[in-house]
Amino acid sequence: MKRIVIADDHEVVRSGLRAIVETRSNWIVSGEATNGEQAVALALETRPDVVIVDYSMPLMNGLEVSRRLKALHVRTEVLILTMHENEELLTEAILAGVRGFLFKSDARNHLISAIEALLDGRPYFTSLLLEKLLHDYQLNKQNKSGMLLTSREQSVVQLIAEGHTNRSISTILKLSMKTVETHRASAMRKLGTSSTAELVRYAIRKRLVAP
Structure with missing residues (x-):
């Protein structure tokens, strides 16, 4: 049985993700979190195979959750869900140890595939996201302004x-x-x-x- 933790501060989103995850008989949602601190605590407590975490979480965002789990040597894959579309965010996610990155709008059609990939030890990024990031990267190379925050x-x-x-x-x-x-x-x-x-x-x- 594969264990999944879902972290999002909106109950309707958590319910929707749970419904998708539970279509697989050998997957179980081992906990739900409403902020980043709870997500880390649940991962330490239940040792899930995958943590699905919204990027924009209270207290600790999705990248900080991944960074903390990596520092604590928790053997859990992190799947970031986001509404944000920029190349810098993906770069920071990869540096934080994230191997799965998915737009929230794609969750209904791609969540199962993303989790399956992570469970198999493979990274998962939707083609739409990669196309968007390539476009943004090329645009930023041409017109880069301002210093970005880490x-x-x-x-x-x-x-x-x-x-x-x-x-x-x-x-x-x-x-x-x-x-x-x-x-x-x-x-x-x-x-x-x-x-x-x-x-x-x-x-x-x-x-x-x-x-």
């Missing part, structure tokens, strides 16, 4: 936008206060911002948090 800086900005203090962020991401402050300052410098309100607006614009 995934860790994005995690810090997300938590700031959710109202967390530096101390709280330090606890959630398992980083020192000094490191959090460094990431915060670096993000503000790259974005040319000078206030928390501007960081919040950036996070909303980039869909790191819900408006």
Whole structure:
């Protein structure tokens, strides 16, 4: 029996994913999480074969979940579901140890195939996503502007936008206060911002948090 954990902060999405997963008699949903911290805790508790996690999760986004599981040596494949379409996100996902990447709009038709691939030790990226990433890459090569935030800086900005203090962020991401402050300052410098309100607006614009 293959165990699957589903992590998304919307119940209707979790229900839809569960319904798809449970069409396979030898697969079982071993837990559901509503934020990144719960996803990591469930993975440690149930040791699933695959964790399906939404990229835009509260407390800890999908990439941070993958990074944490990798650091804890949890032998679980991560499948990121996202509505975001950009080449930088896929690059950061691969660096975080993610081997499965799927648009939410493709989940109904491709979720089973994606899980099967991961269970077989193969990566899975939809052809539509790869075409989009190739197009974005070529476009960005021609017209690249601004400095991009690293995934860790994005995690810090997300938590700031959710109202967390530096101390709280330090606890959630398992980083020192000094490191959090460094990431915060670096993000503000790259974005040319000078206030928390501007960081919040950036996070909303980039869909790191819900408006």
